[in-house]
Amino acid sequence: MKKSSIIAKQAMIAAMYTVVGLVLAPITFGTVQARVSEALTLMPVFGIANIWGVTIGCFLTNLIGFFTGANILGSLDIIFGTLATFAAALASYRLRNIRFKGLPVASAIPPIIFNAVVVGMELCVMISGGFNMPVFIAQAISVGLGQTVSCLVLGLILVKVIQSNPRLKEIVEG
Numbered sequence: 001m002k003k004s005s006i007i008a009k010q011a012m013i014a015a016m017y018t019v020v021g022l023v024l025a026p027i028t029f030g031t032v033q034a035r036v037s038e039a040l041t042l043m044p045v046f047g048i049a050n051i052w053g054v055t056i057g058c059f060l061t062n063l064i065g066f067f068t069g070a071n072i073l074g075s076l077d078i079i080f081g082t083l084a085t086f087a088a089a090l091a092s093y094r095l096r097n098i099r100f101k102g103l104p105v106a107s108a109i110p111p112i113i114f115n116a117v118v119v120g121m122e123l124c125v126m127i128s129g130g131f132n133m134p135v136f137i138a139q140a141i142s143v144g145l146g147q148t149v150s151c152l153v154l155g156l157i158l159v160k161v162i163q164s165n166p167r168l169k170e171i172v173e174g
Contacts (some may be wrong), residue, residue: 017057036145044093116144
């Protein structure tokens, strides 16, 4: 595959992540959130290069969200939220072959766990001014529930749609 084609595919994934994240900013950022764009963290099941598209999309969403005032976590989320998405996308890629009824269910778990812990901690620090176990647990559960909807439900639906459409599958395979 040509390098320009791989770059274009990653730019497309990053743009989709960013647009969905920013259009849905009221539920993308905050203490109660469902970042629908995180469904794209399952794109690495179609190829390792897709990790970069998802990571760059998360970074851009967090950065633009910060500059528009939507991202209440600011620089914490730009750095640690992006790193959580990168780590989750990498783990999702590694788990891509563990499937249930043809779907990479195991690949949907890392984005839920990584973001629940990392973003839950970011929110805990923002709310409490430091670590506070009850606040952390509440925020981690809240973020984890939003991630479950985004990844385990929407992400797996997205994967199923892509797998059932050869043209779409050809586009995202990297």
